[in-house]
Amino acid sequence: MKIGIPRALLYFWYGNLWERFWKVIGWEVETSPPTDHQILKSGVELAIDELCLPVKVFLGHVRYLAPRVERIMIPHLIKVEREAYICPKFMGLPDLVRHALPSLKPQLEVIRVGPKQTDLVSCLEKAALNLGTTKSLVYKARKELRQPLKSPGQQMSEWFQVNNGETLGSKLTIGVLGHPYCIYDGFLNLNILKRLSSSARFVTPEMLPENFRGVGSGKLNKRLFWTMGKLQFDAVDWMLNQVKVDGFIQLVTFACGPEAIVGDLLERRIRDLKKPFLRLYFEEHSGEAGLITRLEAFIDLIKYRSRAC
Numbered sequence: 381m382k383i384g385i386p387r388a389l390l391y392f393w394y395g396n397l398w399e400r401f402w403k404v405i406g407w408e409v410e411t412s413p414p415t416d417h418q419i420l421k422s423g424v425e426l427a428i429d430e431l432c433l434p435v436k437v438f439l440g441h442v443r444y445l446a447p448r449v450e451r452i453m454i455p456h457l458i459k460v461e462r463e464a465y466i467c468p469k470f471m472g473l474p475d476l477v478r479h480a481l482p483s484l485k486p487q488l489e490v491i492r493v494g495p496k497q498t499d500l501v502s503c504l505e506k507a508a509l510n511l512g513t514t515k516s517l518v519y520k521a522r523k524e525l526r527q528p529l530k531s532p533g534q535q536m537s538e539w540f541q542v543n544n545g546e547t548l549g550s551k552l553t554i555g556v557l558g559h560p561y562c563i564y565d566g567f568l569n570l571n572i573l574k575r576l577s578s579s580a581r582f583v584t585p586e587m588l589p590e591n592f593r594g595v596g597s598g599k600l601n602k603r604l605f606w607t608m609g610k611l612q613f614d615a616v617d618w619m620l621n622q623v624k625v626d627g628f629i630q631l632v633t634f635a636c637g638p639e640a641i642v643g644d645l646l647e648r649r650i651r652d653l654k655k656p657f658l659r660l661y662f663e664e665h666s667g668e669a670g671l672i673t674r675l676e677a678f679i680d681l682i683k684y685r686s687r688a689c
């Protein structure tokens with residue numbers, strides 16, 4: 381049997397774990413290729429206009445995989461930690477896919493995580509047992525997954541760290557904030573990391589050590605309910621105090637519900653700390669020209685500012 385994994389949404393956190401798990405229990409795995417024009421177009425055709433861009437992209441990846449595999453894994457991620465949720469669109473993802481592509485219903489392998497069981501591996505094990513996998517294979521997979529596994533986001537961050545030789549000497553460091561699919565899907569964000577790495581060093585939440593979690597979001601007056609929102613507050617705190625970044629860029633996609641609130645709170649926090657901040661919105665019609673101009677202007681502003689200080 382061959383299972384398809386869409387290279388979208390939280391694939392950039394959990395993709396390697398998912399791939400390893402299915403391979404250990406004996407399945408062939410096909411991951412969809414990085415997003416391209418055709419994948420985006422086929423997702424946009426299926427989706428209602430109100431959906432955010434990352435979910436439209438996800439639908440395009442599912443459509444790509446449909447004729448190539450027997451099953452398609454749909455990560456139904458409701459909660460991956462005790463105190464916070466992912467996002468309502470993740471909660472409704474299986475329904476969105478079934479509605480957009482009704483003929484694929486028998487092919488979908490929905491892996492539900494949360495609201496009670498938030499351990500990803502346990503949820504995968506449950507699905508595998510339901511599919512008839514033996515207990516011994518499932519046990520073998522758990523044992524293998526005890527080894528720490530880098531996420532695709534971490535691997536991509538490290539690649540840029542090694543390959544941005546031109547800017548290693550740069551004195552500027554920019555903190556890049558956003559949901560992992562906004563940061564690491566190069567087609568969705570018009571290759572922002574590559575563009576940025578030609579003029580400044582940058583740091584993303586996936587480059588930070590594990591212990592950065594919980595500090596920044598813990599300073600908020602009220603508890604945040606969104607995992608990816610909390611993570612951005614934690615990252616801001618760490619990037620300011622430990623990395624000493626010169627400014628922040630936040631990558632947001634059009635029609636993102638949680639970011640309408642979290643983004644505003646985050647901007648206020650950064651402006652209170654008197655650090656330059658640029659928010660870039662992406663949607664399917666985003667053009668490169670405007671992005672390059674804004675990025676260059678922002679980098680120039682930080683350079684002038686640091687010389688003046």
Ligand code: SF4
Pocket residue numbers: 432433434435466467468469470559633635636637638639
């Ligand atoms: S968090 Fe925002 S961008 Fe991500 S799936 Fe939800 S609405 Fe879309």
